[in-house]
Amino acid sequence: MQNGSLTTEEVAQLLKVSKLTVYDLIKKGELPSYRVGRQIRIERSALEAYKNQGTVSQPESKQTTVHHQQGRSIIISGQDNCLDILAKHIEAFNIEYRSLRSYSGSLDGLIAMYQGKADIVSTHLFDGETSTYNIPYIRKILVSKSFIVIHLLQRNAGLFVAKNNPKEISSWKDLDNPEITIINREAGAGARVLLDEQLRLHQISREKINGYHNEVTSHIDVASAIANGLADAGVGTEHAAKMANIDFLSMIEESYDLVIEKSKQNRELIQILLQITQKESFIDSLKSLGYNTVHTGKILYEQ
Numbered sequence: 001m002q003n004g005s006l007t008t009e010e011v012a013q014l015l016k017v018s019k020l021t022v023y024d025l026i027k028k029g030e031l032p033s034y035r036v037g038r039q040i041r042i043e044r045s046a047l048e049a050y051k052n053q054g055t056v057s058q059p060e061s062k063q064t065t066v067h068h069q070q071g072r073s074i075i076i077s078g079q080d081n082c083l084d085i086l087a088k089h090i091e092a093f094n095i096e097y098r099s100l101r102s103y104s105g106s107l108d109g110l111i112a113m114y115q116g117k118a119d120i121v122s123t124h125l126f127d128g129e130t131s132t133y134n135i136p137y138i139r140k141i142l143v144s145k146s147f148i149v150i151h152l153l154q155r156n157a158g159l160f161v162a163k164n165n166p167k168e169i170s171s172w173k174d175l176d177n178p179e180i181t182i183i184n185r186e187a188g189a190g191a192r193v194l195l196d197e198q199l200r201l202h203q204i205s206r207e208k209i210n211g212y213h214n215e216v217t218s219h220i221d222v223a224s225a226i227a228n229g230l231a232d233a234g235v236g237t238e239h240a241a242k243m244a245n246i247d248f249l250s251m252i253e254e255s256y257d258l259v260i261e262k263s264k265q266n267r268e269l270i271q272i273l274l275q276i277t278q279k280e281s282f283i284d285s286l287k288s289l290g291y292n293t294v295h296t297g298k299i300l301y302e303q
Contacts (some may be wrong), residue, residue, distance in 0.1 A: 005041040008100075014047065020075070023100045024117045025050070027073045040100060071096035074269065077109035078102075078122030079218055080256065081239075082153065085285045086120075089276045090269075097269070103218070105189035110141040113261060119269070121259045122152065124190035126252070128197035133255035135301050142303075146262040149301040150273055151255060154292035156238040157194060158251035160226045165247050167232050172198045172251070175233060181211040183222050183231035191219065191235040194252070220244065239290060253292065257300060274299075 011031075012019045022042075025031040032046045074090070076083050076099055087099035104112060109121035127136040138149060161169050167180055175182060185192040199206055206212050211231055216222055222234035223244035241248035258277075260270055276282050277297035286293050 005043050006047060008040050008042070011042050011047055015051075020077075020102050020104060020112055020117055023073075023075045023102055026100060027075060027119075035098065071098055073098045073100055074119040075100045075102050075112075075117065076120045076122075077104050077112060077118045078106070080122065080237075082256075082286055082289060082291070083122060085282070086152075086276065089279070089282055090272060093272050093276060094268075097272075105186060105192070107137070107141070107188035107190075107193065110138060110259065113147075113259065114142055114145065119260065119266070120273070122256060123259060124155075124157070124194075124254045124256045126190075126194045126197050126254065128201045134257050134259075138259055138301070139303070142259070142261075145303070147259055147303055148262055148270060148299060150258045150260070150277060151295045151298045151300050152258050152277065153256050153286050153296055154253050154294070155256055155290075156248075156250040156252075157191070157236070157254045158238070159249040160223050160234045160236050160241050160244075161247045161249060162226055162229070162232065163246055165249075169233055170249065172202050173204070175199075175209055176202075176204045178208075178210065180232045182209060182214075183225040183234040184212055184215050185219075185222065185235065186215045186217050189217075190254075191222070191237075194254070195235045198251075242290075255300075256291075262302070 008019050008022045012022045026033045026040065031042060031050050033040050033042045074097055076087055083101065087101065090097050090099055102118060106123040106125050109118055110123065112118040113121045123134045123138065125134050125137040130136060135149065159169060161167065169180065174180065184195065216225060219236035219240035220243060222236045223240045223246055225231050226234055227244045227246050238248050238250065258273065260266055260273065262270065274297065283293045283296055286296060
């Protein structure tokens with residue numbers, strides 16, 4: 001076995017599992033890790049010990065000391081940059097917490113929470129039946145769970161188009177045009193759910209949409225594909241469109257919310273989240289990204 005350390009991505013590849021599974025092993029203390037800046041690292045020797053079902057080459061007391069130094073690792077699921085800001089505030093509030101970032105989509109994040117593999121999940125899931133966000137999905141996926149939903153921010157979502165909108169796209173119905181090709185998000189992403197619901201509401205067959213099955217895994221990937229002429233349109237947030245210097249057609253203001261399970265272990269974390277999301281410095285950070293913070297920190301639902 002080579003000396004040195006590995007990233008969570010490298011460990012996931014070696015174990016042939018998802019990054020979320022690696023984070024879960026770290027969270028449970030089964031895979032010792034440490035941080036270099038914002039990056040989580042795992043020693044090769046620790047990975048080998050885990051693969052050998054706990055046979056370690058270092059003294060038991062040393063391993064136990066490392067575990068206590070880590071404190072509690074919490075997995076924050078979602079892609080928006082504001083979650084990195086949230087992670088820093090949590091760690092500054094209580095140094096015993098260490099944030100691990102999972103970049104899963106909204107639906108996958110909720111499923112991970114149901115399975116006990118995520119601690120804080122961000123969601124932006126549009127429900128066409130009620131024209132509301134998140135609560136209908138959360139209630140169905142976290143059935144039998146006790147949880148709290150805290151509003152984080154509101155942001156504009158809509159269609160990305162090339163600079164100066166050469167295809168003159170102006171509505172969801174325009175996607176039902178054989179001369180227009182889209183780039184799509186992966187199944188489970190909030191942007192994918194928004195597109196699917198809008199196609200359903202406008203009675204547009206997904207199979208008629210050119211590029212529907214061409215998938216990427218982030219807002220900025222969608223925006224970049226359009227900026228590079230690989231597609232005519234895609235769904236995402238205004239912030240990503242600005243980063244890629246393309247045009248953006250706002251279609252809806254979506255609610256971006258945080259979900260956390262109500263448990264004895266999470267009692268303190270919930271209070272920390274409520275305090276952070278009502279702090280002026282945190283709210284100012286969200287405003288600097290162009291987000292609407294009128295209801296930030298408000299409890300939307302409890303079960």
